[in-house]
Amino acid sequence: MKRDMKKEVFREFIAREGLKSTRQRDIILDFFLSSKRHMSVEELYRKLRARHPGIGYATVCRTLKLFAQSGIAHEIHFGDGQTRYEHLVEGEHHDHLVCTGCGAIAEFENKTIEDLQKDVADSHGFIIHSHKLELYGLCAKCRK
Amino acid sequence: MKRDMKKEVFREFIAREGLKSTRQRDIILDFFLSSKRHMSVEELYRKLRARHPGIGYATVCRTLKLFAQSGIAHEIHFGDGQTRYEHLVEGEHHDHLVCTGCGAIAEFENKTIEDLQKDVADSHGFIIHSHKLELYGLCAKCRK
DNA sequence: TCCTAATTGAAAATGATAATCAAAATACAT
DNA sequence: ATGTATTTTGATTATCATTTTCAATTAGGA
Numbered sequence: 155m156k157r158d159m160k161k162e163v164f165r166e167f168i169a170r171e172g173l174k175s176t177r178q179r180d181i182i183l184d185f186f187l188s189s190k191r192h193m194s195v196e197e198l199y200r201k202l203r204a205r206h207p208g209i210g211y212a213t214v215c216r217t218l219k220l221f222a223q224s225g226i227a228h229e230i231h232f233g234d235g236q237t238r239y240e241h242l243v244e245g246e247h248h249d250h251l252v253c254t255g256c257g258a259i260a261e262f263e264n265k266t267i268e269d270l271q272k273d274v275a276d277s278h279g280f281i282i283h284s285h286k287l288e289l290y291g292l293c294a295k296c297r298k
Numbered sequence: 299m300k301r302d303m304k305k306e307v308f309r310e311f312i313a314r315e316g317l318k319s320t321r322q323r324d325i326i327l328d329f330f331l332s333s334k335r336h337m338s339v340e341e342l343y344r345k346l347r348a349r350h351p352g353i354g355y356a357t358v359c360r361t362l363k364l365f366a367q368s369g370i371a372h373e374i375h376f377g378d379g380q381t382r383y384e385h386l387v388e389g390e391h392h393d394h395l396v397c398t399g400c401g402a403i404a405e406f407e408n409k410t411i412e413d414l415q416k417d418v419a420d421s422h423g424f425i426i427h428s429h430k431l432e433l434y435g436l437c438a439k440c441r442k
Numbered sequence: 443t444c445c446t447a448a449t450t451g452a453a454a455a456t457g458a459t460a461a462t463c464a465a466a467a468t469a470c471a472t
Numbered sequence: 473a474t475g476t477a478t479t480t481t482g483a484t485t486a487t488c489a490t491t492t493t494c495a496a497t498t499a500g501g502a
Binding site: 319 | 489490491492500
Binding site for chain 1: 414430431433
């Protein structure tokens with residue numbers, strides 16, 4: 155399934171780049187893939203540390219960056235100074251609804267919006283490589 | 299016109315909050331309003347400093363934050379670790395096209411996209427307070 | 443003018459990430 | 473299995489943009 159596919163993609167990335175497969179990378183990858191999406195580095199480190207006290211913060215940072223480079227994860231910034239990573243299969247994309255009340259994050263995709271973005275870019279002579287769309291507000295629970 | 303209106307809005311903000319009108323705030327406001335949009339704090343500080351050597355970095359940071367609070371400016375983050383401010387009249391809104399080649403920034407507005415965003419939010423039970431849409435790619439010059 | 447509270451600028455603190463570096467681990471050839 | 477060159481690790485230190493601190497200054501009302 156998807157999970158093993160990502161592990162395979164990362165394995166290939168490691169091999170292609172001449173990097174090494176290590177105990178720490180395996181542990182972090184397993185933990186990352188079985189965690190909820192959109193975890194901040196700090197949060198992931200804290201939770202991982204409870205089970206694997208030996209792993210350093212620097213290693214977690216480095217390894218998450220590698221996940222992003224390999225294409226199995228994506229780095230996201232919501233403007234709160236925390237870097238978050240979400241696991242993601244290559245080519246997949248979605249945008250975020252962020253609740254400013256409780257911090258909940260919902261994902262969505264909207265083909266029409268993406269098409270309109272392309273139109274906007276065209277009219278300015280730009281070629282888009284990536285985009286970021288975030289909607290901030292209150293979720294159903296918090297708006298009460 | 300717009301420029302004086304913003305100065306007036308800020309003046310009212312200062313009064314309402316029980317803050318004081320100072321020489322530094324006046325200088326920074328004038329400089330900010332007559333500068334190009336999307337300046338980073340560092341860039342603004344550097345240019346301001348050339349004309350007014352006495353003003354400290356901390357004061358510039360603090361004052362720009364006040365501009366944002368008063369509603370005459372908006373804080374933006376493009377993910378490069380630099381905070382930028384743009385001057386803006388209350389209620390105005392636009393999104394950005396960012397050239398990853400030369401750093402050029404173009405602005406756009408698209409009512410249809412905004413409407414679709416609202417639809418998305420509705421379908422998730424969210425109420426949107428703000429949003430961020432950034433398109434990253436190459437501008438006409440850099441794509442050659 | 444006087445007085446109190448806000449503001450300033452310089453320097454130190456913060457907070458998240460990145461770089462350094464000696465020690466440990468890995469991959470590969472033998 | 474062993475050696476060895478190379479990469480990786482974890483602890484520590486550095487970085488970088490912003491914030492905070494704090495004593496000195498300044499604003500604005502009494």
